[in-house]
Amino acid sequence: DDIMLEISELLQKGRAPLVKEKVQQALENGCSPKDILEQGLLAGMDVIGEKFRNNEVFVPEVLIAARAMNNGIAVLKPHLAAMGVESAGCVILGTVKGDLHDIGKNLVKLMLEGKGFQVVDLGVNVSAEQFVKAAQEHDADIVCCSALLTTTMTEMKSVEQALRDAGLREKVKFMVGGAPVTQAFADSVGADCYTPDAATCAEEALRLCRA
Numbered sequence: 001d002d003i004m005l006e007i008s009e010l011l012q013k014g015r016a017p018l019v020k021e022k023v024q025q026a027l028e029n030g031c032s033p034k035d036i037l038e039q040g041l042l043a044g045m046d047v048i049g050e051k052f053r054n055n056e057v058f059v060p061e062v063l064i065a066a067r068a069m070n071n072g073i074a075v076l077k078p079h080l081a082a083m084g085v086e087s088a089g090c091v092i093l094g095t096v097k098g099d100l101h102d103i104g105k106n107l108v109k110l111m112l113e114g115k116g117f118q119v120v121d122l123g124v125n126v127s128a129e130q131f132v133k134a135a136q137e138h139d140a141d142i143v144c145c146s147a148l149l150t151t152t153m154t155e156m157k158s159v160e161q162a163l164r165d166a167g168l169r170e171k172v173k174f175m176v177g178g179a180p181v182t183q184a185f186a187d188s189v190g191a192d193c194y195t196p197d198a199a200t201c202a203e204e205a206l207r208l209c210r211a
């Protein structure tokens with residue numbers, strides 16, 4: 001469909017006001033909100049995610065595309081809620097205690113939302129207790145931890161232990177990432193999954209929830 005392609009391409013270029021306009025127009029033309037979301041907005045974000053992973057676009061482009069996507073989603077939101085488009089699952093996300101870096105985490109949030117997850121973003125400097133409390137309150141499927149410092153990544157072990165102590169470890173998947181984190185480190189803290197980038201994180205989250 002032409003208008004879907006247009007929405008996807010405008011999103012990739014980060015043209016927020018035009019994305020908003022086109023989404024509105026598509027709705028007026030009778031396109032379903034679900035199609036606009038999946039074939040327009042998410043299709044565009046998938047392209048950006050893939051290019052980001054391949055170093056063809058960088059953080060500023062992703063943030064601008066994200067803003068365009070948020071504009072489009074804002075128009076769709078009332079219609080999607082009315083249709084009850086199913087959530088892929090609930091994710092608790094945060095940067096670990098002592099760590100204030102949030103750019104990567106925000107990208108992870110975006111990609112997860114792009115895949116249809118409800119994301120509870122606890123922000124930065126999040127303690128193990130806060131992760132556990134949020135997981136309980138929201139009946140979460142996944143807890144995602146980000147860390148950018150070699151001095152704070154060890155905090156991930158505390159989060160895993162706290163989930164275990166709260167009896168949540170069977171139910172909740174534990175995913176970790178961030179620049180200093182490696183597969184070997186993720187294994188050492190008992191994580192279910194390590195991914196090197198935000199797009200892969202969202203894909204693996206979907207896989208874990210469907211497994």
Ligand code: B1M
Pocket residue numbers: 059098099100101102103104105107108144145146147148149150151175176177178179180195196197198199201
């Ligand atoms: Co900081 N900093 N910083 N810093 N900072 C680094 C991380 C550092 C490598 C710079 C350096 O020295 N070369 C270094 C860490 C060294 C180490 O630990 N070995 C460092 C340091 C030392 C510090 C301070 C201690 C500096 C100081 O005050 N002396 C201080 C610590 C503050 C604190 O956290 N307590 C500090 C502060 C800051 C700023 C506040 C100035 C700012 C953060 C602003 C913000 O986030 N709002 C900042 C920045 C911007 C950086 C660099 C330059 C860039 C980080 C970034 O945002 N990258 C960084 C150097 C560098 O990496 N080049 C550096 C872009 C982002 C998209 O990548 O977060 O890796 P990243 O996310 C990636 C993947 O890792 C992955 O997805 C993203 C891509 O798709 N990912 C996940 C992330 N989380 C994931 C979770 C997942 C899966 C994937 O699953 C759950």
